[in-house]
Amino acid sequence: MGECNIEGYKLLYSGREDEAHREGVALCISPKAQRALIEYKPINERLLKARFRGKWFNITVIVVYAPIEDGEERVKDRLYGDLQDLVDGTQKHDILLVMGDMNAKVGKESFRSVGPESLHQTSNNNGLRLASFAEANNMIIGGTWFPHKNIHKYTWESPDGRTRNQIDHILVDAKHRGALQDVRCYRGAGCSTDHLLLTAKVKARLKLEKKMRNEPQRKFETERLKQLELSNQYQLEIRNRYEVLMMTEEEEMDMEEEAKMLEECIIKSAEEIIGYKQNNRREEWYDEVCANAVEERKKARQKWQQTRSEEDKEDFIQRRRNAKRVNLDKIETLGREGKIREQYAVIKKVRNGYRPRVNMVIHQNGVIATREEEILSCWKKIFKELLNRPEPDTPYEEANDDNINEKEVREPTINEVGTAIKELKNDKALGKME
Template sequence: MPQGLDMRLVQGESKTLLLPLANLLSSKVVGTAIVYGKDNPERKPGPTVRRFGVVLTAPPCKKVLVTETENQNQTQHQDNNGDLPSGNQTGQMNAHSTTRTSLLRPKQSCYIGAWNVRTMYETGKAAQIEREMNRYNIQILGVSESRWTGNGIITTNSRNTIIYSGREDNNHREGVAIIMTPTAKKSMIEWEPINERLMTARFNGKYVKTSIIVCYAPTNDAEEEQKDTFYQQLQKAVDKIPTHDVLLIIGDLNAKVGSSNEGREKSMGKHGCGTINDNGERLVDICELNNCVIGGIIFPHKEIHKKTWISPNGRDSNQIDHIIINGKWRHSLKNVIVRRGADVGSGHHLLLPKIRIHLRKAVKRSETTRIKYHTARLRDPGIQKKFSLTLRNRFQTLGDIGEGLENNWNAFRDSIIQTSADVLGTKTRSDKDWIQLDTWKLIDKRKLLKQKKHNARSERVTAKYSKEYSECNKETKRKLRKDKREYFEAKASEAEEAGKKKVNKEKFSKSHENYLGNITAEAPS
């Protein structure tokens, strides 16, 4: 559950906003609810009610904006794995946000992926997705079938931001989301949750802005009325996009477009897979109507690098996930390829396009970055022993550097830095604190089994690796749940001890709040 702000729609004629008690303990609330309406745009909020926090009640309205508290603590850095964010949160960006950066820049590639992960309502799933994002240097990932309810925006412990849109009936089906890095988050202008199958987001750019529509279309066997409704809503979303923007329609569209592009050369390439189906006809029609191009079928690749879905039996595969770009910026799409090495326990592969805007030479700015070493690896006894031995050998050579305090300090510092770089390596991703090292090794083992299954040449070997992969996947999920439970139990004990000793009241309140928030989110809804 997002702990910064909980917004619920209650019975009756009003909307209720709840600010948790922890926010009142850690900072002074300086904001209120601002209500916009047709009849009375300046109408003041309703009465204030105290109930384990502050409740602001207002009459029904189009938009509800809540100003920031002094410490800007509306969205906490939290663990998002297996937690279902509840309640409806506004998709409006704060009017006092910081200066936005550029998402697409000239001569600089940007990776905006699309992936059906089957579910994010599962313990440890978001951590695995973020890990693959860091591995493939993905700035923005459009997620289909997230299975989160409601809509809102949250920030994870890895400083990534997730905006999501799901069902309103508390049924964990469908759902779409966008996961973005801190850099991409700074460039976001606005976003809009439409329903459990569509959401849009707009990002700033130095020369051109980017609008992204994330989709999760009904299957080809769905009812005609359901498919008609989806494509009508998609067309309405496209109509709202400014014509000068780079338009990207990404996600699981459940559409086979085939390899024949006769009479449709402007919207299709000739490198598709299979035969076009009804969903494919609908998708091509909407592309021709809006001068868009299906990017996954205009680049020549092997079949395995174009098909995005594999059936549970491992025999059938199709190209049903797509990246679509408007024709005006067609040449900015440099490549679209399936990354089969990415694995989060889903039957779909990661679809990754490479986008680069060519306008003029970009001005390169020199930035000094702080190097972070992977100190978490010292938990491994083998790596700890290797680090100590390497550092001891370097210290033995310090006697030959001569005299002088400055020389001794430089040699001491360089020894530690060089040993950390050689043994630990730099920190390339933000690990979840509660996930143990052996659990990450188990996740790597599962990924290796997936590669072996895809490279198998016979059905007997494929069946063998499929069975091993299934068992490893179950063991990984069990281990993730165990690690998370042990981590938060330890945090709760630490917070209680700190409370007994009356040490650092603010730290105790924050730790206890994070523990209760995650325990509440794990409860079945």
């Protein structure tokens, strides 16, 4: 349970506590929507709730992952019980959206919540549960109300391509049904899953918090200093600037003022000689070869979806392997060229090896705090109890300096310091100090 950032987008997620790779729900929000996020609450591996600030109405989103049709009845009962508690706790004026993998086939029975455009004629057990839940809470099942071709209605397809079901749904409260303008599937999103991308068009305006404009952190192109001529020019520029400033100063400066002056000389010289790095969003390793491999994989997948032939399926699988092979070739090439840092960056990118940044605290009573003020209050309480402890019965006795046998070490000379700095390697940790 927590959140992580992926290329500007924030992923809110809620999963199992035993770290088993089953179930789990998530909500990915754009940078713009992040500014409207009021709070979010991960419930368990099947439920997550988030609330956004709107201009006229706030928006509450509940993400659901329901058990399969053959799942245990007690698990289904517990899920819909928890879901009902979340709906009951929603502000009555909010636009309420309930979405996710419901594993529910909803038929064209006489339910007010179900429209005439459902893909199925009869409901399964999960479908009856979902329709009854929608009826009880005065909600509609959006995907059953908008006319589309059947290929834009089904949300799940069996691996053999013979069975297609509409089991992912988006519900909206009937009071705000006018805000839901369309629901349909897109088959072109290739995510290596048997589910299709279900989208909804909602007419609502977010009320964004004013964003403070901070100067972006800029980095110098230090790689250019590996060129001997440029490195000598950079050193000479720093020396000249520093000597000029020292000559113009009439009064004697203290150490802090002199250090500040030296820092200014270094920065000004770096701006003039080596310049700043260019902020390219696309990684250097992602070149035209990678882009072509990904594009070929995408076209092969679209062709297979249209024809459903074994030949096109094999072609898609082969091109998917080729796209992965291109990344592996890049990794091997960087290793042979000795670019170890770039090599590990590509490995991390390909494997999605990011570490989620958890932005929540669990209170002593077990309640999860996700809002910033709640987290600060919790940490304040923890440190107050941790630091404000009574003094120990036996006071600490300071060691006698006379008993410490230390070998006297002379101060290093300027030449020794300079030699040690030159021996340091770029992009390497200093290691253990001897």
